[in-house]
Amino acid sequence: MLTFLARAFLGPIARVVWRPTIIGRSNMPAEGPVVVASNHLSFIDSIVISLLARRPVSFLAKEEYFTGKGIRGAISRGFFSGVGAIPVKRGAGQAAQDALDAGLAKLQAGQAFSIYPEGTRSRDGRLYRGKTGVAWLALTAGAPVVPVALTGTQNLQPVGSKRVRLARITIEFGEPMDISAFGPAASGRARRHATDAIMARIQSMSGQEYVDQYNEPPPATVRERVRRFFRTRAEL
Secondary structure: OHHHHHHHHHHHHHHHHHOOEEEOHHHOOOOOOEEEEEOOOOOOHHHHHHHHOOOOEEEEEEHHHHOOOHHHHHHHHHHHHHOOEEEEOOOOOHHHHHHHHHHHHHHHOOOEEEEOOOOOOOOOOOEEOOOOHHHHHHHHHOOOEEEEEEEOHHHHOOOOOOOOOOOOOEEEEOOOEOOHHHOOOOOHHHHHHHHHHHHHHHHHHHOOOEEOOOOOOOOOOHHHHHHHHHHHHHHO
16 A cells, blocks of 8 residues: 555656656556566665556665664655665675565466666666576566666766766566576576576666676685676576
């Protein structure tokens, strides 16, 4: 109910203030589980997708948005709950798997769930190699993937800025992708190839320059280098 009220109230406001160009909105299946895979340019991307999509779309948000005290904390909890956010702890390893499991639970309940295959925001506007969690979710849940291309949200709220500005934005929903032909979720090769196909579709829609490397800083320790090496090998 809270999500319905938030979309009913904030959705029209977003359209008036942002004057978004929305392409392919009907490509989002009206019901059933669906993975929404998008490029990532700004903190506000998840809110844009949630408010402008055909149906409610859940997304992950750091748990600090839900644990604040007083009136400010209550407003934060109410807002993020209303726009479909799921509180999670940030991090790698078990924290990352817990986040995927939270998304899987939404899909198994027949809902729409959005994820950024790049993992984090692009600071230079380029599109980076996708992490295979998006394919794991879709293959495990048996859900189609709707690729999404956002344009202009980096001007709506630039990286590092806490204020939302006025800017024209475009959101394009691509045709649903059935990635089941790539193989089972347990196959690292299937996840890698399916993820690459999803990123190729996003790139064709967004027109961004593609970078075949992960969007993350260089490893600071030997342990981190080893972890990334084996993660990459597992995805081949």
